[in-house]
Amino acid sequence: MLAIYRKYRPKLLGDLLGQEDIVAVLKNAAKKNKLAHAYLFSGPRGTGKTTAARLIAKIANCITRAEKPAFHSTGEPCNKCARCQAIDQGRALDVIEIDAASNRGIDEIRDLQESVRLSPTSFPYKVFIIDEAHMLTGPAFNALLKTLEEPPAHAIFILATTEYEKIPATISSRSQKYRFRKLAINDIINKLKKIVAAEKLKIDGDALELIAAAAEGSLRDAESLLDQITSLEEGVTVEAVEKIIGKTGALLTGQLAGLILTSDLPKTLDTLAKINDQGYNLVDLTKELIHYFRRAISLKSDPELENVFKRELTTKELEQLKKHSELIDLHKHVPLLRSLIRAYSEMRYSPFAIVPLEIALIENLVKK
Numbered sequence: 001m002l003a004i005y006r007k008y009r010p011k012l013l014g015d016l017l018g019q020e021d022i023v024a025v026l027k028n029a030a031k032k033n034k035l036a037h038a039y040l041f042s043g044p045r046g047t048g049k050t051t052a053a054r055l056i057a058k059i060a061n062c063i064t065r066a067e068k069p070a071f072h073s074t075g076e077p078c079n080k081c082a083r084c085q086a087i088d089q090g091r092a093l094d095v096i097e098i099d100a101a102s103n104r105g106i107d108e109i110r111d112l113q114e115s116v117r118l119s120p121t122s123f124p125y126k127v128f129i130i131d132e133a134h135m136l137t138g139p140a141f142n143a144l145l146k147t148l149e150e151p152p153a154h155a156i157f158i159l160a161t162t163e164y165e166k167i168p169a170t171i172s173s174r175s176q177k178y179r180f181r182k183l184a185i186n187d188i189i190n191k192l193k194k195i196v197a198a199e200k201l202k203i204d205g206d207a208l209e210l211i212a213a214a215a216e217g218s219l220r221d222a223e224s225l226l227d228q229i230t231s232l233e234e235g236v237t238v239e240a241v242e243k244i245i246g247k248t249g250a251l252l253t254g255q256l257a258g259l260i261l262t263s264d265l266p267k268t269l270d271t272l273a274k275i276n277d278q279g280y281n282l283v284d285l286t287k288e289l290i291h292y293f294r295r296a297i298s299l300k301s302d303p304e305l306e307n308v309f310k311r312e313l314t315t316k317e318l319e320q321l322k323k324h325s326e327l328i329d330l331h332k333h334v335p336l337l338r339s340l341i342r343a344y345s346e347m348r349y350s351p352f353a354i355v356p357l358e359i360a361l362i363e364n365l366v367k368k
């Protein structure tokens with residue numbers, strides 16, 4: 001069975017979610033036949049870099065685009081012609097994907113230089129997709145630079161990286177640069193819903209939201225998690241997902257945060273003990289709490305931040321966070337956040353993970 005993330009790779013620029021600005025520019029270039037010779041795609045994993053690179057390879061070579069002006073003006077590949085299909089199936093000789101993480105040396109780039117000089121075997125354009133480009137060695141970058149300085153007319157380079165800062169300026173200045181963004185949680189949820197419907201999977205809505213939240217903006221991670229979770233059992237529930245991702249759901253974190261915010265020490269400790277009994281990872285819980293209070297405190301200080309958090313949180317989580325941020329007292333809760341951060345670093349090396357967290361809570365919640 002084809003992995004979900006491969007089966008649902010967008011086939012059109014228009015299907016690429018969350019990268020509207022990039023899509024608009026690329027489509028326009030496609031319509032005007034103004035594709036660049038070198039692109040640099042940067043951004044977090046699972047946001048569409050490889051997908052966009054393959055779309056460019058198809059757009060540059062699509063037969064239907066070349067033959068039908070009406071279709072050409074859509075700025076999209078047809079996905080039906082022999083070349084589009086060869087590229088989709090990964091058997092196009094003129095689309096060369098290189099994983100720089102395992103081919104990082106000068107020899108590999110020399111081979112590449114050699115290949116760049118040769119004309120394409122059967123396509124109009126030879127497209128070189130260099131993934132994890134930041135892993136190339138210094139000499140390899142230099143060799144690549146020579147190629148980018150005078151690329152033959154038939155060559156298109158697409159460098160993809162999760163670490164933009166590690167790409168030498170000489171390389172990036174010769175490329176069209178696009179920064180891919182993390183996906184908003186709602187975009188992730190919506191795509192997961194479509195996949196669930198198409199695959200007739202059984203999974204409840206809250207579980208889906210938890211998967212989307214755990215993916216932290218990476219659609220590939222969300223799709224892989226969905227794959228992993230639905231292959232395990234029938235009718236997936238929130239509890240099952242929480243167990244698998246080893247993460248306390250944001251709602252549970254929020255519940256605990258709510259008790260802390262009302263300074264109810266006995267109830268807070270009681271709930272913590274229960275969470276511990278249920279086998280949740282307390283180090284992760286503390287990390288979640290830190291994120292939670294960081295957001296609540298920021299929101300209290302600047303209500304405009306709601307627009308940022310909207311991208312990362314489900315509607316329910318955002319509502320809860322907003323209510324809690326109203327209870328924030330900066331004099332009390334900034335020190336609490338500091339204690340939690342200290343507890344987090346202590347508990348990672350402690351054989352009693354719960355103790356540093358309990359102490360942090362007691363220190364902050366006892367009436368002074």
Ligand SMILES: Nc1ncnc2c1ncn2[C@@H]1O[C@H](COP(=O)(O)OP(=O)(O)O)[C@@H](O)[C@H]1O
Pocket residue numbers: 004005006008009010015016017018019044045046047048049050051052160183219220221223
């Ligand atoms: N922006 C996006 N829109 C829709 N699906 C996406 C997007 N980004 C990633 N995906 C999904 O995740 C999979 C992996 O994406 P990919 O383009 O390989 O990510 P990257 O190269 O940025 O790590 C795709 O096959 C697709 O299913």
Ligand SMILES: [Mg+2]
Pocket residue numbers: 049050051131160
């Ligand atoms: Mg990739």
Ligand SMILES: [Zn+2]
Pocket residue numbers: 061062063064065077078079080081082083084085
């Ligand atoms: Zn085509």
